[in-house]
Amino acid sequence: MAKHVPKRRVELVGKGVTGACIALVALLVVTLVAMVAQRGISTFAVDGINLFDFLTGTTWNPHQDDANGMPTVGALPMIVGSFSVTILSTLVALPIAVGSAIFVVEVAPGFGRRVFQPLIELLVGIPSVVYGLIGLTVIVAWTRDVGGMLGQNITGYGIFSSSIVLAVMILPTVTSLSIDALAAVPNEYREGSYALGCTRWQTVWNVVLRSALPSLMTAVILGMTRAFGEALAVQMVIGNAAQIPSSLFTPASTLTSVLTMGMGNEAMGTVYNDVLWSLALLLMAMSLVFILIIHLIGRKGARKHG
C-alpha cells in the first residue's frame, strides 16, 4: 500500500505533521508569556500602580488603600521570602548533593549506580504536597519544639522550615544532575592526575570537580529554579504572613505562596487580581533569568572545550 504513495508526498506529510507540532508548542509558549505579561503589566499601565512602589514597598495589604488612594501592594516581603528560601535551600542541598555524587561516581560506582541513583530518582517523583505534609508535621513541629526548649516562643513556620523542606525537594534533582556531571568527566582526566602521583581525593577535588564545574552550576541553578517556583509545599510551612521576615523563624511568604493563597478569591479585572498577575510575571521573569544563566554557562563550557 505504502509503496503507491509517492515518496515526495510522504515527505510533505511528515514535514506538515512535525511542523504543526512545533507550531503548536511555539504558539503555546508565546500566548502564555503574552497573557501573563499583558495581565501583569496592566497593574502598572491600567491601574496606575507605581512599578517602583510595587518592587520596593514593604506592606502587602491589597484591600486597603494607601495615602494616594491606591491599594497597598508592596511585593518586597514576598521577593525577599522567595529569594531567601531559594538561596538557603540551595546552600543546604548543594553540599549533600555533591557529596553523594562523589560517592556514587568516584567511591562506589557499582553500588551507587545500581542502588543509590534509582533511589534518588524515585524521590523526584514524590508530589510536592507530600513533602509539604511531612514538612508540616515533622519540620515545623520539631522547629517549634526545639525553639521551645531553647526558650524561644516560635510557631515553627517560616523561612527556616521552608528552606529545609525545599532542600529535601531539590536534593534529588541536584544530586542526579551532579552524578551525571561527574560521570561525564572523561576518565583520561583522572588518569592524567593519577599518573602525576596524585591521590584520589586530590584528583576528585582538583580535577574532577573542577572539570565538572559548569555542569554542576547548571545542576544548582535548575535546583534553584525549582525551589523558586515551588508553591504548595512552601505555602504549607512558611506561615503566610506578608511581612518582611525579621528572622528565619518568623512566618513569612513567597511570591508563589501569595499567588496560590489569593488567586481563587479575586474576580478577574480587579486591581488585586492584576497585582497577582504581576507577581506571576515576576516569577516567570526570574525563571527566565535562571534559564538564561544555564545557557550562558553551557555556552561558556562549550567554548572552553572546543
Place this chain on the structure above:
Amino acid sequence: MIETRDLTVSYGGVEALHATSLEFQAGQVTALIGPSGCGKSTFLRCLNLMNREIPGCCVGGSILYHGRDVNTAKENLFELRKSIGMVFQQPTPFRKSIRENILFAPKRHGLVAGREQEDALVEESLRAGALWDEVKDKLDKSACALSGGQQQRLCIARTLAMRPDVVLFDEPCSALDPISTYTIEETIRAIAERGICAIIVTHNMEQAARVSDRTAFFYLGDMVETGDTKQIFSAPRDARLADYLTGRFG
C-alpha cells in the same frame, strides 16, 4: 632502570597478558608495537601501577624498579608515580592555566616553594616539552585553548616537571596531525638524551622505527620478540613479526 619478570595481567580471571619479562635502560627509547588488543598498552600501564585503578584487574609477577619489586600491596603508588610519569593517548590538560597545569603536581607534592622556584620550573619543563616558545607570553591562559599537539606537549612538560626517571607514552601521537607528531617524536628523543628511560606504545611502525632504540613486539598477549630496533625491522626472527611488518595482518 625498570624491569619486569614474568609479568601477567588478567581482567576478571581472563589473562590478557601472559608472562612477560622485559628490561628497559636509562637514556633509551623502547617502543612496544603490535596489533590492537595485543597487550602492549596493558603492559605499559603496569609499569606505574596504573592498572590498579581498574576494578577487577590483577597484575602478577614482579616489576623491578631500581632493583626493588614495586608490584606489592604495600607499595605507595603515589610516591612511585612521582618518578614514573605517563602521557596518554588523549591530551588531558586540566582546566587551569598553562602555568597551573605544570605546577599542579609539584605544588601538591611540595617540590616547589616561592614564586622564583615556580617560574624556573615552569620554564624548564615547558622548554623540555618543546612548548616554551609558543606559550611563554600566555602562561596564565587556559590550557584548554591550546591546540591538540600543544596540549599533548603540555602534558609531557607537566610530566617532566616532576623530574621522573621513567616516562611512559601510551600512543601519544595517535590523536595528532603529522607535524605535531614529528615535534612530539623529537621531544621523546630529547627526553631520552637527558638520561630518562622512555617507553612508548605505538601502533605506528614508522614511528617506532624513527624514535626508538629498542623494540618489543607483542601479539595476542605474548611478548613475541625484542631486540634493537634496527634488527627488529630489518631482520625479524619470528614469522608473526615478519608478517606484521609486511602488513599481512594488524
